[in-house]
Amino acid sequence: MRSDSPRKVDFTVTITPNQEPQVLLPGNHQLETWEKWLEVSRAVAYFFGSLLFLFGSIFFYPEYSAKWNGNAVVFASWGFVIGCIYFFAGANLDFIQSIRYNHGTQLRQVLRAFTALCNYMAASTFVLGALYFLPSWYPKSPELGCWAFINGCILFCIGAIVEILFICTTHGDPRVSGFRITNMFCWGAAATLSTLVSSVFFIIGSWFYLPEYINRADDGTHYMNTAITFYVLGSVCFVVNSCVLALVFATTTQIFSLRTPLILLLGLVLLATTTTTVHSLDQATQVEEVELDPDVGKSTVELIQARGYAVETHNVTTADGYILTLHRLPMSYAETQSGESAAANKTTILLMHGLLDSSFSWVCNFRNQSFAFVLADAGYDVWLGNNRGNTYSDRHIKYTTEDDAFWDFSWEDMGRFDLPAMLNHALEVSGRDTLALVGHSEGTTQAFVAFSENQTLAQSVSYFAALVPVAWLGHTKAKALKFVAKIYLDKIFDVLGQVEFLSQNEVLQEIIGASACTLNPQLCETALALVSGDSENWNSSRVAVYLSEMPAGTSVKNMAHYAQSIRKDTFSAYNYDCSCLRPLGLKLCSKLICKNKAKYGSFDPPAFPVANVKYPRTGFFRGENDILATSVDIDQLRTAMPLSTVVYDETISDFSHMDFTWAVNANDKVYQSVLEQLEAYAGVGY
Template identity: 30%
Template sequence: MNGLKLILLVLLTVVFAWIFSLVFCRVEYYTGENSLVDGLGSDFQQYDDIFKNIYTFENKIKHFTAAETLKFVSEKLDPEMFMNATQLITSKGLPCEEHFPHTEDGFILGMQRIPHHSSKGPPVLLMHGLLSSSDCFLTNLINESLAYILHNAGFDVWLGNVRGNVYSKKHEYYSPDELKFWAWSFDEMGQYDIPAMVEYIINTTGHPKINYIGHSQGATSMLAAGMHKKGFNAKINKFIALAPAGLVPNMKSPMHYLTYIAGNIKMLYSLFGDGEFLPHTGWLSAVAKIICPETEKLCENVLFLFGGADAANINITRVPVYTAHNPAGTSTQNMIHWAQMVKNKHNNMLHYDYGYWYLNLKHYHSIYPPVYDFSEFDISMYAFCGGSDTLVVPNDCAKLLSLLPDIKHSYFIPEYTHLDFIWAVNAAITVYKTVLDILLL
């Protein structure tokens, strides 16, 4: 086992070293007269421009004084790269409130609200996907971002954030520096986070029900909540699921490679850390802020490695903003749970497997993790699936919908990838117009 672990660590080190050298080193054989890129064909031709741009960017700033560097950077960088959710909202001239509901297990969740006190119907709660935050509904232009579109259509819009991301890193008892702070997956999001936010909105607004729109994991955590908390389903008026990730056994995204070691919990923790996975404040965010304005194609490839994207569907000039706000953080345990989800080929959704029978017995009173019962999820649901989604492939999306008892309507968009549902330039017409129609039914 130690030999296998060593081999995996060596392979990961080689891969990351190769990527690092490609991005940060001026490798002349990539851009010279006999460029290696020329021999790799058109698929790699785009990288010639990338390396030339990095080289040019470096040479522009390396002789600057501090003041000149600050001036140059401020002119080059989109200010929205450095705004939080509240600032993104208020910069559009819209009102914003910050709210902090507490979960039953002590987490303090950060929420933003774009109030509309003469709203059309129940409030709308937007829930982000894996490794993201409420920012994902705010980082396109005002006529393209779902949160702004809903507000301008007359809805009271709430933006949620689950435990562990940049807006929800507080706890009544634990610090993010403690491992106990990170001992959770989307099971706890469904058991605690979603109910806490829904209950908070109901208590604040006086509406007995809310509408819920979840992307990817945001839909999964709603499924978990609806199958876990008795009486919870009656508080949801309509559930709109964008690329719902309830079943992912046929995932094509590079994330599926985690399945090869998904059964070895100890190894996964040793590779990815015991606590936070991909922290927002790490070097990845810093690199994105510096490099992306000059090398948008590079960031496009890095950002959409897991989720995938069609370059024809996104605003390339916004990529630096996307990468500055993502990844927004989650726990390693949550990522392990997703690896287990991909490995599960039984068309069901399981709770987190602790990897040892005695730990499962301690948590579940069973040596096996419990199965979520889809038949208990009786919330009226409208689902959108993407034909080019590599994370929630069409067959998995269709299979999930066939197992849920109250699917009002499903929509299939052949050209959409996983992230197009939140960032595609045509999403306002292709998806959000239908979302508005559903909410107004």
Template identity: 35%
Template structure:
């Protein structure tokens, strides 16, 4: 059944690609700034440069529209997943958007954007038009992007630490950061990880089952040819969302199948009214290497650094195999939130993560009671505030 849906979704995407304009347009009317302003909240844009030259845009909601500026606030930092952006946290509006919920609860809310996505397509010396810009993967987001953004936030606000909330790749890059750069132990008060992705050997995604055997092998070709951009955001995608995915559109079922393909089939929590905005902002673009690294995790069953093949691995790591990430050595308070119907963070893999983590560090592992809750429902599920975000907020307050 999943194969049939997979093929139908792929044919639909191919039809859209042929029917709509192909040029990339970054001036989309659906942006994090436009969405936040639409709902009456203050919004700021901040740019920070990483130590390897990427210029990243962060979005900040400094205070709630219900209070106005009310003095210094504790900081919460939200980090998006693969092919996503800061828009994830505001698409659902004030009632269910996590950024708004935190703002109304008294937090200074910062939303990150990883290199290469819609809002972070600049570099001190490289152009995204050319291949060298795209020579990165999510390991680099963990060791360069997260430190640069969090150091900037803490310096600007004067706060000693922050609360971290990540979804999907935002959890993977968190594990990378805390495995590789131990100084952040004192800078993260607690971490709240939605749909945590580390080990992926039991991932159920049809995309992984199809692409994993082909693209999840040790990739020595990257050294020769480099990486490239994968699924950039475009005006065509925004048009697709507004025309083909709106309520009452006969083709909306195809849009839902695309989302189910990404996150898990047949979730009853999918907010179909929100699909046009989701499709207008997602995918937000990434590097092909990010995809390859995840497929390597699926193939190997290990949570480890990028596998270039034995020859370059020896040069890069001093061993023919890439090193594992030191999840056991992390010493930051961590809260996990996971579900049964998640194609990317399977129950078996999350259980391995739980057993590997330092028991003193793992403060909570919350398995969603909603059996059909999927990977994307952590962002846009119906009634998500009552179902999940109230719990996350309570955990942060008590951390």
């Protein structure tokens, strides 16, 4: 009989939640064997890639490319291709590693991923560039390979800079704990800096390998050797980078059985590649041993004394506290050697140097070639100025060069404070009512600032000789400066907290001046031509002397101000930026996001009123081959000034920007014309 009563059932349900997957591996993750070999494979890929770059570069030299019945150049080309493929493989492994591991904070994760992405794109671009170096591909587009390498290296540079930020970023919130520069003292930072240096060398090498250089009838071979030399140097740095990475990976992966032989192997290979590189450079450039010029490393005072002139050193403090140094030549050579007193009532003249230069530029050549000596022997009381931040004017009543506040200046401050202080001091000491002024490059920029704002000061100058005047720069052809402006290098330095730019470093400049430029002055001339323009007027044997004192240093802000002039084609006060919506009007614009409003009370910085420059009488001296201060920009300046102000305008044939202070024939082509103008207006008032 069936029962209709419900059946009792007992059961329980247990729900076990799914474990969330570990998306990112923690930093202390213990590597599996396959993971360890993956890390080592990454280092090996970079190592063999850079090694192939090195041998490929060496066999691009004309001397070596002809070997093996001309097939050596094919080997070199394929060396580049296979090396780039190795780099591409390493970059892929980099990218995998960066997205698998947890690097502590969201910022560190983003920085590491960005670095890996830059390296991946750079390596991809390298592969394309290398293919167009193959003999069968090169004729299709001779420039493409070079530009691919240049762009790839820029990406490598960006990745290296971001990697440095990653290394300096703490595992905590950087808004609280900030960045630690001390983190840079590690092998990872050494590898990153090697990548940065390598990329810069490859950029320079690729630039000079462009057809417009290597196909020149007269000096194409020189440019080719220069380009390949930079490729070799860059390859050596890439080898160093991969060796350091290999040591780091061998340590972190704890493959002790491989560590010792790996170190020995990489050490031997590094020694062998360095030896090969030195040999190839020696064979390719065929440099003979050259006696060092005795003037290398001499200061302005030491050079003046070595030429047999009396010299005085004066210090003057500006209204904003900078202590500037002036060098004075009160007597001619004949007066100094005879022991006579200086003649009375000499015309006083002040000479102002250019960007990254100093008073040294006016005495850097021999007696009949340097303007300071020419003027002294012509009977002038010669004063040589030094702007704030250079080798001779690096003091302040309150700050030291270690303080960021010391470097908070640009060329407009030199015009408002430096030039008036030095000019008035020279007038006071000499007892004259007026003096003559000669400015070169930046020395003219600060003068136009000073005279546009202070016509009383301007009337104390009887004549102003503007050698390659610089105000507007929107049409400059100096590719190096245009590149700096285009990539906003000033902004990058600002982010990195760098405030000082190319200040004199005795060790570095002795290496450059006493070694590199003495052995291969053409290489240094080529580098200088990127900023100044090609020149046949320098004494090649003196380039080492010039670069032992130059660059003399300035501020990043000063370089940024020139970069702004290039980007905006303006002659204005420093632009502190403004992010306001302008249609809403200035009143609704917050000073927090518009620093220009806080500084100037406007969206944009004010332009310097050069239309006010009625005084002093001014002469323009241009250079036909000057790629920095072009005639278009100088014409723009002249048009903006009153018509009667410019009383003389001459273009010097075959002269580049630096020829006005460095050229051995500057006395004949420039200085005698300036002397004629000075004599015509000396002591003449307004």
